[in-house]
Amino acid sequence: MTANTTDDATITTPADREILVERIFDAPRERVWAAFSRLEQLVQWWSGGDLFAVERWEFRKGGHYRFLDRYDGEINGFEGRFREITPQERIVQTFEWDGMPGHVAVDAVTFTDLGDGRTKVTTLRQFHTPEERDGMLHSGMAKGMNASYRALDTLLTRSA
Template sequence: MTNALNLTAPVDTLAMEFTREFDAPVEALFRAHADPEVVKQWLGPRGLAMTIDEWEFRSHGGYRYVHSDESGEYRFNGTFHTVRDNEFILQTFEFDGAPDMVNLEYLWFEDLGGGRSRLRGRSICPNTDARDALLSSGMEGGMTEGYEKLDELLARR
């Protein structure tokens, strides 16, 4: 079963918010965000290869990865500010193609019982132009495809 992504951008805010349910326990969903070998298998849209240059998944750790396809490379980096197992991640996110446009991202992991979980997120952009550029870039489609890949991965485990 594929669960729908609900992505909104509340008017007069710098935020984007989303929710997505998964047919997997919260521990498996959290591990899929924590383990770089698992992250590489689902993060981003189909058709992109992913390499991870740095992945220190802990409070005050950092990350740097590259998505690539025949059109080129897309580099991303950030800091894991706060990590609480199976519960919460607070991180920054920056695309190298838009330097100095750093987002602050909150991820909450919720146990729904019965082997199901919910991921709730809020990304705060530096300004509305940056937020609107992300929304018009196909980000929602990329998130949807990535979470569909994650569904497939979690179903195999």
């Protein structure tokens, strides 16, 4: 297992086909959950708050999402389907980036109430092959994810 702490997110590779991301937010679980599940909040932080377009948002089991963002002058698409939604506890969804078409990962996102007004968000992303995992690690994923998490910090502070 290798570890890399970037800003406040800890990124590890617990297995050859997995990326584990852990981040603690200074907000109660209900507010963090709302930021992940309500589109009007999600668009304020996802992609660092620079989401270009929401082509689809169906937050329900079996529902489909598709977002476009603008990064370094390029438009990038991200999409997937929701496999499991347990309110305030867990979201399992597929994730595909247009930059790696046909390489679909599965994300399991858990929301843990730390009991002190903070919430730990853990995302385990599983890939089909080690090469797919490594491609995502080298894609700039950490930079984009941390920009999003900083924008989420701002949103959570405003909604306190």
